[in-house]
Amino acid sequence: MRIEIQLRIVDDDNNVISEGEILQFDKGDDRLEMIGLSFDEAKAALAGIQGGVVTAQAASFLARHRSCDLCGSLLLSKGPGRTRFRTAFGTIALSSPRFHHCSCQPRTARTFSPLNLLLTARIAPELLYLETRWASLVSYGMTAELLRDVLPIGGTADASTVRRHLHKVAGRHDADLSDEQPGGLGAGEDQPLPQGSVIVGIDGGYVRNWHDRKHNFEVVVGKSMAAGHDDRYFGLVRSQDEQPGRRFCEVLRSQGLPVIQPVTMLTDGGDSVRALGGELSPGAVHIIDWFHIAMRMTGLDQYVKGLAHHNPVEALALQHRLERIKWRLWHGDGDEALIRAQGLAADVAVLNTAYPRLKRLIKAAAGLATYIANNGAGIVSYSRRWDNGERISTAFAESTVNLVISRRFAKKQQMQWSKVGAHQLLQTRTKALDGTLRDLFTRWYPGMSVNDNQVPNLAMAA
Structure with missing residues (x-):
């Protein structure tokens, strides 16, 4: 049988903007492996549909910005241009003409490309999210191979590109952290009265040092638990975070808790984690884990x-x-x-x-x-x-070390790390593990949450 896939794009008034054939191929029906679309056929169909949609959206945006926003005069063209936009379903080459600024507007530059106002980054947020999420869970190389297997992205994904994008996400997250420290209300901030206490376990692990291969460096991770709220993970390399209290404030907020929430810190009594506990939450109650006391006695x-x-x-x-x-x-x-x-x-x-x-x-x-x-x-x-049924052991923190550090940094993948690279990976890995990475992206790109809400309706329509 002959399979033809066509794409038609219409505006809000049902006027056809563009239409055309996306893909055409022959398909047998006499063998099991021929039933349905193969990976290559599906990826080709997705790439074709994506190309048509993105091109139409870019053309529509350019048409709306072809005239001056103030006087409505048609802008003079400087000449054609091209740009490329990486998406989860292929890299799309787009026309990106440049225009002269209108004489009625103050000039910050002689010419500009309207498409740069839309494409503030050359990678789609959905693809950036997929790269970050999977690279937080498995190695950079395996992530690139996985994405190439299931998405029509060709050879545009490799380990170094995935690592660079993850570091970019982690850096943006660090830059967004508030300067507020735990233990007090911000100016004019109305927060609910804290209820109960948050139990936080902190422990450390060691990973191989890329720059000093004879020595390892310490990575500190923790888990925050509060009754009626989802658990949250956090982690850092101490030398890479001058104000760890900001990070802990973000953890409390992600749990739906105020920063003045009473906190009980459980540690093994080590110098580094004990000092870090005081910086994370200066007013916290610090408790030494009974297991480590008993272990010394034994x-x-x-x-x-x-x-x-x-x-x-x-x-x-x-x-x-x-x-x-x-x-x-x-x-x-x-x-x-x-x-x-x-x-x-x-x-x-x-x-x-x-x-x-x-x-x-x-x-x-x-x-x-x-x-x-x-x-x-x-x-x-x-x-x-x-x-009273209260915690006296950091067993949950020990398991956090195994989950966050060992499976990604040490045991499963015998890699060497720079302190900066380990610190940045910790920020995305902890969010991928506790399920808040998607929330971070929807905060940056609100349209992603709209797409998420449309998924059930699209499934029902299909």
Whole structure:
């Protein structure tokens, strides 16, 4: 059978603007693989339709701007021109003539191209969104291959182009961040009274450094959770973000929460994440994750069990003292726990025994005392929080590290990163994972939300 695809474009008064044949091909009907359109046929049809639509829209726009906006005089033409516009269904070559400015208007330049007023970028927002979304989830190279497989874009997509476009999106998002910091209302801003508390878990991971290949650098990610609101992810490379509080304000707003919302920060007590928590939300309640406290206690207990083979009496006494320190920590008595931990470290340091791992035991005991001293303000009554059903662990933050960092930066794809590149990818990846990337694009390009609303009607019409 012969398949013919034609395109007719009409104006609001049903007058035909343009019409013509888009594609013609023969199609068999006697084999399974011949039923329906193939990928190549569908891509050719889409490319033809897109070319006709974009060309007609550009011609209509040029016709409306052929005359002076003030006096209505016909503008003098300087000559023809051409431009190219990349879309999700092909790159369209367009006529882009230049005109002289009308004498009734102040001249900022001798000539101008009206089409530049419409095509403020040479890539369609829908294609930019697709590139950004998939490059946030998989590698740049795989994204380019995926788009070439399913869209009629030919060889215009490659890894470097996709990466450049993603960085452009991330840079624009950073530039849009408000200068407002969490913890107070903006001038004249009317916000609802905060209800409850937001639980935020922060943790860090390490990725390979492209510029210093012998060392890795830290990437910090977090997850914000509030009852009745969708969860949100965020991430950054500390040296690339001078005001991380702005980013956290954006996270709260995306959850539909005011920036004065009470926040509880859960961290593992590391220096970098503890300092970052204070910058994200200065008024937040900071809590040390119980799991990391218990993990230190468990490590010490293992060394003491080894000591029991050489000095059982001393080992039994140390085990009892460890249990009392752990009990104090569990019930939030950080001051007493610190005094006992410092005494334990001092006594372990003067032990006289043949235990081969004595040095490690001494180091672990001193490390526990230091850890409690550094994080005393974040030690709370974990027993009370546990009884009230409140969180005491950053397990959800650990899973965020695996989801945001490991699967894209480290484990699945053994890549090396610059700090700038990792920071920018984090901005789009976190939004792609929590479903807010599309919202970001519709804020920049409101017409995309109109297209989204038309999808159900178009499906019903089809």
